[in-house]
Amino acid sequence: MRSLKFKLSRNHLQVIYISFIRPILEYVDTVWDNIPTYLKDKLESIQIEAARIATGATKLCSKTKLYNDTGWVSLSERRSRHKIIKFHEMFHDQAPDYLCSLVPQQLYQVYNYNTRRAFNVQNMNCRTSFYQNSFLPSVIRKWNSLPQDVRCNPSKITLKNYSNRALRKSLHNIILVVEKAKYFTPDSG
Structure with missing residues (x-):
């Protein structure tokens, strides 16, 4: 995907990830979900890197913003x-x-x-x-x-439908917390 970053549009890059890369990461994911946390984090980092490539974001961009921007769900939630x-x-x-x-x-x-x-x-x-x-x-x-x-x-x-409603509700709560944190300024006293 990285080599196609400047040749294809954002939508095309997302389609490439969702069609070709994510199915490989999710193959039989119901069985191997109990792998160690560090391996789950490595898989998640692949998705985060794909989101950065698709959106053009830098490494300083937070995972929450990337997921909100792309509309993707974390691999652990999908599993x-x-x-x-x-x-x-x-x-x-x-x-x-x-x-x-x-x-x-x-x-x-x-x-x-x-x-x-x-x-x-x-x-x-x-x-x-x-x-x-x-x-x-x-x-x-x-x-x-x-x-x-x-x-x-x-x-x-x-x-x-229940799962999607619950996911939207949790994402909405996360966005509210992030938005409140933006406007919170501690006293300088």
Whole structure:
């Protein structure tokens, strides 16, 4: 992309990144999401560098401004969304049988009494932090934090709409904090 920086427009550079580079970074990302943090940061730096090339920004430009300017989402957020969507398919029997059989039972199927979290999926017991951060245990924690109407709806569109609304809301809150910080001037006394 760097060699095409001065030859192509910004939109063309973004299309090149989204079409050719990002799919390589996201290949089977639901499986390898529990890699060490330094490797996740290296992957994220590739996306940040692509955003800098596409926008013409310098290294001094913040990640938040780059993401707001390009409209992209961080790779970690995309991995999280992909994991939830894959688990949604598994939960609602829209995935192959060998994946659907991995989903633990809901709490109302396990216990004979009513609980407030009857429709939550039973958390998995994990002896190691490596296993706790692997696909199934980590996505079950995220899945149980979703509203019940989103979890129970077999439509992926409902899940994606909820995810997009939540993402827009969090981005809006970040922008408000940044805007307030711009106008904050400490007392010079």
